[in-house]
Amino acid sequence: MSETEATAALVAAARRGDGGALERLYRRFAPVVHGVLLGYVQHADAEDLTQHVFEVALGRLADLREDAAFPGWIVSVARRAALDQRRRSAPLTGVGIELPAGGATHEDRADAERVLRAIRALPEAYRETLILRLVEGLTGPEIAQLTGLTPGSVRVNLHRGMAQLRQALAVREEGARS
Known part of the structure; x- marks a missing residue:
């Protein structure tokens, strides 16, 4: 089946x-x-x-x-x-992130909040597939199966979403250094 x-x-x-x-x-x-x-x-x-x-x-x-x-x-x-x-x-006003109790520093929490804010700024298709992959820990095939998307669409969304996320984080990192 x-x-x-x-x-x-x-x-x-x-x-x-x-x-x-x-x-x-x-x-x-x-x-x-x-x-x-x-x-x-x-x-x-x-x-x-x-x-x-x-x-x-x-x-x-x-x-x-x-x-x-x-x-x-x-x-x-x-x-x-x-x-x-x-x-x-x-x-x-802030992004609520729960990190594992052991070893979660203030810096870890700030990094997680920064990444989640960047993900939330992405287009919906990329945002959802990235959160399902990075936060929920689902594989590409699981995302496809559980959302009704085709495996190809999930791969494209993850690839493009990660590229946009990297770019957004790099831009923010540049701005923080200036």
């Missing part, structure tokens, strides 16, 4: 009220939803919004026309939730 077929089978089971299928959908797609949300909102908000996105999506599962379309659909639900949250919230 292909990944698309497996996802469609889980969605069909979830529509029938199978709680185990709902749990498996959540475990499988929560990193993608969280990664998409991080492209728009602070870390703490992304945690809460991930739960909200699944509540909304599972409540609207009957509206999904094709079970196999779930990956792209859940990503679009996440984007809408993030944009709604951003409209309701005050502008970001």
